[in-house]
Amino acid sequence: MQPPRTHSRWKPTWAIQVSLALHAAAAVVLVARPHLWPWVLGAVIVDHLLLTAAGLWPRSKLLGPNWTHLPQAAAASGAVAITIDDGPDPTVTPRVLDLLDEHGAKATFFCIGELVAQHAQLAREIVSRGHSIENHSQHHLHRFSVLGPAGIAAEITRAQDTIESVTGQRPRFFRAPAGLRSPLLEPVLARLELRLASWTRRGFDTVNPDAGVVFQRLARGLRGGDILLLHDGHAACTSSGTPVILEVLPRLLQAVSDARLTPVTLRSALT
16 A cells, blocks of 8 residues: 655745745735836736746746756766657657667656557556656646646646556656746646656757757767757657657767766656
8 A cells, every 4th residue: 555645845936935025015015105006017027027938948947946957966977867758659659669778778758648548558668668757747738838727737637647547657757848837837746746857958859850960969068967858759750751769869879878878767866
């Protein structure tokens, strides 16, 4: 029998604390000096624009904790994390798994809940081969970042339950669709005991069909602690019709090996 899950307490960042204080001050000023409403409104609008900009920057930590690199101990040991988004894809993912096996590498798959349900056996195979599946929302909605608290919680919770029911493992990390989020996300993640993970570098392999360019973006300055992003779902295809990841991944794994680094899953880097 599993022990009952506990909820982590949400701790607002300094940016969120400043925003909350500004809103409280704005309310006081409007009561005491209502004629100043244009200035108050302007300050609140600027605050919202700044928070929106932080949400549009996937690697930002202004809205909450965010893994852009592996923890120091993992980085010092030469670990890197290859993360693969938007699957599982029945055509691409099996070939990705074979490439990882050939190099003895482990990866983290940020999977979409509804695709895990549709391709349950493939999801179980990902885990059985020693990789991990983490939460990339239930439906990968393009409007995820503008959902309200209930919508965000529903998307993440459904994916948690779907992935756990299929694989037997409950995700410990979350990556927002396209990396976009709002200040409403972190309280939900804290309640579900999920860590937000973005990346150190990404290859833009959903839009760039040039495998050479994608590889260079990922491999340039490669070092321990890097979190690298590729896609097995929604992958662009090269001029020959091959999903970009299938041409990039062998070269990337060789570069990792040449640099004497070790590909690990995100959850193995938890301390």
